[in-house]
Amino acid sequence: MFKQKINIVDTTLRDGSHAVSHGFTVEQTEAIAGGLDKVGVDIIEISHGDGIAGSSINYGFSKTHEMELIKAAKNKMSSAKLAVLLLPGIGTIEDLEEGRENGAEVVRVATHYSEADVGIQHIEYAKKIGMMAVGFLMMAHMGTPEQIVEQARIFVESGADYINIADSAGYMTPDDVRARISLLKNSINIPIGFHAHNNLSLAVANSIAAVGEGATYIDASCRGLGAGAGNTQLEVLSAVLDRMGYNTGMDIYGAMDVAEDIVEPIMYRPQVIKTAPLMLGYAGVYSSFLLHTYKAAERFNLNPRDILVELGKRKMVGGQEDMIVDVAFALSQKK
Numbered sequence: 001m002f003k004q005k006i007n008i009v010d011t012t013l014r015d016g017s018h019a020v021s022h023g024f025t026v027e028q029t030e031a032i033a034g035g036l037d038k039v040g041v042d043i044i045e046i047s048h049g050d051g052i053a054g055s056s057i058n059y060g061f062s063k064t065h066e067m068e069l070i071k072a073a074k075n076k077m078s079s080a081k082l083a084v085l086l087l088p089g090i091g092t093i094e095d096l097e098e099g100r101e102n103g104a105e106v107v108r109v110a111t112h113y114s115e116a117d118v119g120i121q122h123i124e125y126a127k128k129i130g131m132m133a134v135g136f137l138m139m140a141h142m143g144t145p146e147q148i149v150e151q152a153r154i155f156v157e158s159g160a161d162y163i164n165i166a167d168s169a170g171y172m173t174p175d176d177v178r179a180r181i182s183l184l185k186n187s188i189n190i191p192i193g194f195h196a197h198n199n200l201s202l203a204v205a206n207s208i209a210a211v212g213e214g215a216t217y218i219d220a221s222c223r224g225l226g227a228g229a230g231n232t233q234l235e236v237l238s239a240v241l242d243r244m245g246y247n248t249g250m251d252i253y254g255a256m257d258v259a260e261d262i263v264e265p266i267m268y269r270p271q272v273i274k275t276a277p278l279m280l281g282y283a284g285v286y287s288s289f290l291l292h293t294y295k296a297a298e299r300f301n302l303n304p305r306d307i308l309v310e311l312g313k314r315k316m317v318g319g320q321e322d323m324i325v326d327v328a329f330a331l332s333q334k335k
């Protein structure tokens with residue numbers, strides 16, 4: 001029987017960077033990338049959590065320069081492709097060049113769901129230098145399925161190899177995912193991918209819903225390591241997809257071992273859904289805001305939940321991390 005191939009894109013070393021305050025070391029990166037490569041992951045994404053060149057006062061400084069991490073990982077990889085994430089305005093064409101020189105073969109160009117036009121030049125340039133290019137639409141819950149298609153078309157026309165929809169706030173339900181992926185599937189003719197956050201405990205279910213509507217690239221990370229309550233848990237996803245008869249090409253026991261033996265020991269905290277991550281999903285707030293919100297809550301003696309509710313009301317999006325402090329300050333004045 002023909003089994004549909006689902007490409008697994010591991011984001012432990014990129015989205016997971018948020019969860020470890022961008023603290024990955026060369027040794028950890030080598031062990032994780034080498035392990036993931038062996039177990040059959042198709043693409044391994046490595047960058048600061050906010051993409052290449054994200055290391056800054058606004059987003060948090062990396063302990064080790066990401067180019068060093070990328071180079072080290074590349075030396076341990078033989079079959080998976082190495083990807084970088086690039087948010088136009090944070091990362092530049094020069095950063096992309098540097099990433100490629102250090103071994104990146106794929107770039108995922110991430111923009112707010114309504115701003116694909118700011119990524120056109122990055123997609124075109126990546127194609128010109130022979131890279132695989134992916135159009136990555138963040139905070140996709142904020143856009144209607146029709147708006148998502150309109151934006152995806154901009155990436156398609158720029159030459160993207162596939163379109164990735166990100167539920168950056170972990171806000172979507174399986175119905176929300178199905179509506180967006182199925183319309184995309186009927187509207188564009190390049191592959192579709194999906195990136196989940198587990199704030200409502202729906203990351204695996206949403207990923208499966210995406211696959212059911214025809215998505216063939218799914219993001220996941222070991223132990224779910226990622227912003228907010230984390231991403232789709234890699235080892236769980238591979239087991240579920242296998243049970244459902246899909247082909248991931250993954251060594252499932254091997255993936256369990258990488259998660260248990262290599263990733264779990266370096267996690268700062270278990271990736272559980274405490275109140276604040278749950279609020280991210282409930283209020284539709286960008287998952288990467290979590291640790292910044294904890295810091296602001298401590299500084300202004302507030303409940304993180306109150307800050308997140310306000311951020312949700314104000315519809316803050318990625319890139320507005322500085323507003324977290326503004327909101328916390330305003331709330332503290334009202335107290």
Ligand SMILES: C[C@H](O)CC(=O)C(=O)O
Binds near residue numbers: 138166167195318
């Ligand atoms: C820069 C963000 O962390 C990208 C991402 O993973 C998301 O939008 O979700």
Ligand SMILES: [Mn+2]
Binds near residue numbers: 015
């Ligand atoms: Mn994410």
